[in-house]
Amino acid sequence: MALLADTTVLLGKELRTEFRSRELLTTTVVFILVVVVLFSFTFDPSASESRRFGPGxxxxxxxxxxxxxxxxxxxxEQNNDTLSALRLSVRDPFSIFLAKLSANTLFLLLTEVLMLPIFAVLYNVHILAVFPQLVLVLFLGSLGVAIPGTAFSAISAQARMRELMLPLLLLPLLTPVLIASTEATGALLDVNPALRVDWLGFLAGFDVVFLTALWLFGEYLLEE
Amino acid sequence: MGVIQKIFYVHVSCAFSAFVAFGTCFYANLRYVFTREPQSDWLGVSAAEVGLAFITVVLVTGPIWAHPVWGIWWTWDARLTLTFVLGLLYLSYLLLRSMVEEPDKRALFSALFGIFAFLDVPLVYFSIRWWRTQHPQPVILGGPGSGLEPRMRVSYLLMWGALTGLLILLLSARYRLEALRASVDELRREADVR
Structure with a gap:
């Protein structure tokens, strides 16, 4: 209960910090837009090609x-010297991670849902009929990205060349998430849409494994 | 398959050594997080480096065999991709170590990353396995119908023994180097203080 109460308070703090400036959300949306447009030059985005390459x-x-x-x-937190204060303010350090990863999942999900209609228009895929299922895939996938991502951002914050270090640590680890999410999204965008429960289960399993690891080892990540 | 079959002995034995090395690295990482002995950190980095060397041999000998037999150098099959991703993960592990200055922090953070990376291995394997697979089924312990000719078994066991010996040799040499490096660092710090 203490964990939940602390997490809620910290989540409120994360959301307030972001929504005051909305820097992260706007830049991420624009970044995804740029990547999606640039990708369209690498192949001919006709309907069948889009269905093949689009989800990936x-x-x-x-x-x-x-x-x-x-x-x-x-x-x-490190730049503002607030990490120690944050540690002292909670009963269980796991709640710091829980709040941060919930916020990150929420931000990712928000940008993804904003990008979906634009993607659908640019690449001629139909998403309206399968929208709730797509959001479920997006949620499980984003959670899978956010859990190790939050953990590694605590690591990379202490390293040199940190802007390069985080993608380097994170992206190879996310191979299973990329495969499972792409397959599940691909099945939903197919001519005969299907909800791939096996891939969703796999994504959920990935989330559980890394959430458990974070719960076990999270406190060591915050050592100074 | 002819003479190209001989590469099997090196390839499989090196893969075995690489996996043993990465297992050792995981054990050392766990041990470091809980005990904080510098020895575990030395073992961790030695095992990761030696494992990476073996996996490079695996990734080089694999395509040399595959090109005449499958007709292609590389395919995105489960075990091939797993090996590649594993190599990338431990490459990141070593890069991370070079990017953190302070020894205690470097040891702790790389150990934690190593634990996360090792947990990822079965997940990578199963995700790609469901996705597609083409690698020849395991010849040894692969169920009925698999197994080696008696003479091949002798050569395989010899090669396996040799490469496991090499693993132990490299690991202990690299471990000694890391221990020496740590004591040089310590002496240098003492000299700086004076």
């Missing part, structure tokens, strides 16, 4: 965007 490029752009978006997560 969509998730690849989400992954690249996330690896940039997650940078300030702990860097901000």
């Amino acid at each position: 490029l969509l998730w690849l752009s989400f992954l690249f965007a996330a690896s940039l978006m997650l940078q300030p997560c702990f860097l901000r």
